[in-house]
Amino acid sequence: MTGPAEHPLLAAVRPLVDALGAELIVPARAAADDVLLAWEGEDVIAVRLPGLSESLDRILAALERHHGRPLSELDRKTKQDVVRTLETRGAFSVRHGVETVASALGVSRFTIYNYVNHANEQRAKARGAGEAAPRGD
Known part of the structure; x- marks a missing residue:
């Protein structure tokens, strides 16, 4: 989930996600226990926390x-x-x-x-x- 036009929310949360050992998931594939992150009312990414x-x-x-x-x-x-x-x-x-x-x-x-x-x-x-x-x- 990287690219030249990476969403600012992704850039902001990536260090935390990496430090936690979590995984970034596209919102359409998010499970009920994933943390959905939105920006200005639009779902941008989901975070799957590790065990x-x-x-x-x-x-x-x-x-x-x-x-x-x-x-x-x-x-x-x-x-x-x-x-x-x-x-x-x-x-x-x-x-x-x-x-x-x-x-x-x-x-x-x-x-x-x-x-x-x-x-x-x-x-x-x-x-x-x-x-x-x-x-x-």
């Missing part, structure tokens, strides 16, 4: 590209950061998400749970530090 497990694989691949090497080769601190990012993005709500991430990072499921707990403790500390201490009058 959740495909999304997790895509996120892991993007993280590998970002870090420039396999996730299993990252140091402990960076792996913790990756787990924090994945938790924020909902990776562990996907069936077998913990196992998939553990395999990609080259660690055990137990280690993933430890990293998640560590991230939660850090967030709790940060929230506590951000609150003003009560003042005595």
Whole structure:
């Protein structure tokens, strides 16, 4: 769906569609669960979202590209950061998400749970530090 006269809506949404691992579909072939995008009342394109497990694989691949090497080769601190990012993005709500991430990072499921707990403790500390201490009058 590219061409010299590409619709401005296509150009605008293409980076998001690519990042999500979604697929652009002509409106006539859109299924009920596809997202139909219109411009000035005219259906321009439909977006077919990937399944959740495909999304997790895509996120892991993007993280590998970002870090420039396999996730299993990252140091402990960076792996913790990756787990924090994945938790924020909902990776562990996907069936077998913990196992998939553990395999990609080259660690055990137990280690993933430890990293998640560590991230939660850090967030709790940060929230506590951000609150003003009560003042005595």
